[in-house]
Amino acid sequence: MTAREKLFSLELFPPRTPEGVEKLRAARRQLAQLSPAFFSVTFGAGGSTREGTLATVLEIRDEGHAAAPHLSCVSSTRESIRDVLAQYRDSGIRHLVALRGDLPSGTADAGEFRYASELVAFIRTETGDWFHIDVAAYPEYHPQARSPDDDLANFKRKVDAGADSAITQYFFNPDAYWRFVDACADAGVSVPIVPGIMPIASYSKLARFSDACGAEIPRWIRRKLESFGDDGPSIRAFGLDVITRLCSDLLERGAPGLHFYTLNQASLTSTVWHRLGL
Ligand SMILES: Cc1cc2nc3c(=O)[nH]c(=O)nc-3n(C[C@H](O)[C@H](O)[C@H](O)COP(=O)(O)OP(=O)(O)OC[C@H]3O[C@@H](n4cnc5c(N)ncnc54)[C@H](O)[C@@H]3O)c2cc1C
Numbered sequence: 001m002t003a004r005e006k007l008f009s010l011e012l013f014p015p016r017t018p019e020g021v022e023k024l025r026a027a028r029r030q031l032a033q034l035s036p037a038f039f040s041v042t043f044g045a046g047g048s049t050r051e052g053t054l055a056t057v058l059e060i061r062d063e064g065h066a067a068a069p070h071l072s073c074v075s076s077t078r079e080s081i082r083d084v085l086a087q088y089r090d091s092g093i094r095h096l097v098a099l100r101g102d103l104p105s106g107t108a109d110a111g112e113f114r115y116a117s118e119l120v121a122f123i124r125t126e127t128g129d130w131f132h133i134d135v136a137a138y139p140e141y142h143p144q145a146r147s148p149d150d151d152l153a154n155f156k157r158k159v160d161a162g163a164d165s166a167i168t169q170y171f172f173n174p175d176a177y178w179r180f181v182d183a184c185a186d187a188g189v190s191v192p193i194v195p196g197i198m199p200i201a202s203y204s205k206l207a208r209f210s211d212a213c214g215a216e217i218p219r220w221i222r223r224k225l226e227s228f229g230d231d232g233p234s235i236r237a238f239g240l241d242v243i244t245r246l247c248s249d250l251l252e253r254g255a256p257g258l259h260f261y262t263l264n265q266a267s268l269t270s271t272v273w274h275r276l277g278l
Pocket of ligand 1: 041042043044070071072097098099100101102114115116117135136137142143144145146150151154157158167168169170196
């Protein structure tokens, strides 16, 4: 596979304020120059609404780019998912990222689907092969998984239910990714597993987020980032080196592509992209 045949995609979240909408438009204009295979748009994370995801996805589509909305089980009923699938289908959307989602604290309504595998199965039953379905994968294992073997079995369940490919939680240790890919192959899972890449913009946010989602920041990266204190330019310069090397290692060893968690910021992702010569 040459670099050009690999799948490079970018994740955005729906903005919640008019200023956020304008900022995202500006970031998207810059990111669109990278010609990603698609933009994916989160749903539910950080309180975003389904309307916000839909509006962002439609804007991206109207700008002439492929867009993949995320869809989660949280607070969803069969009926509400049926409606949203019809809406996406009528809008010509052909790609979804199907997730369980996380319940915001204080919310009791888990919805009618317990796991992403149930959502994937429902989408397939309702819409056949209309959608390309991506699901989440966890090279360092999902924080709520009972064991690594259980998590792998659960990932396989999502693929068996009809997922076409997967995007991973971000990680900084490529060995975790390759071990996971090998374990999937041994379990008979052969769909592309695209590494999720988190550019490093700030230490405190990254540390908080990583603790919550179970992504390990290796000690040497943590210590280096800590040593920069509030020196943003040094954090970003070091982060760019670490992430570019991680991406380049993954691509050289045969990863099927890269999915960047842009956090609606264009500059770090664009710099990594250019350094990789994509
Ligand atoms: C690429 C990517 C995109 C994301 N986008 C969003 C987003 O837009 N919005 C959002 O809210 N969150 C998003 N998330 C976060 C995600 O929703 C959380 O990580 C969530 O906790 C798990 O979602 P999942 O789809 O992986 O769940 P699942 O695959 O359902 O797994 C959840 C947990 O349940 C376990 N499990 C699964 N099936 C079973 C079973 N049958 N029996 C027992 N245990 C089981 C799994 O091992 C795992 O521990 C994203 C994550 C990734 C990696």
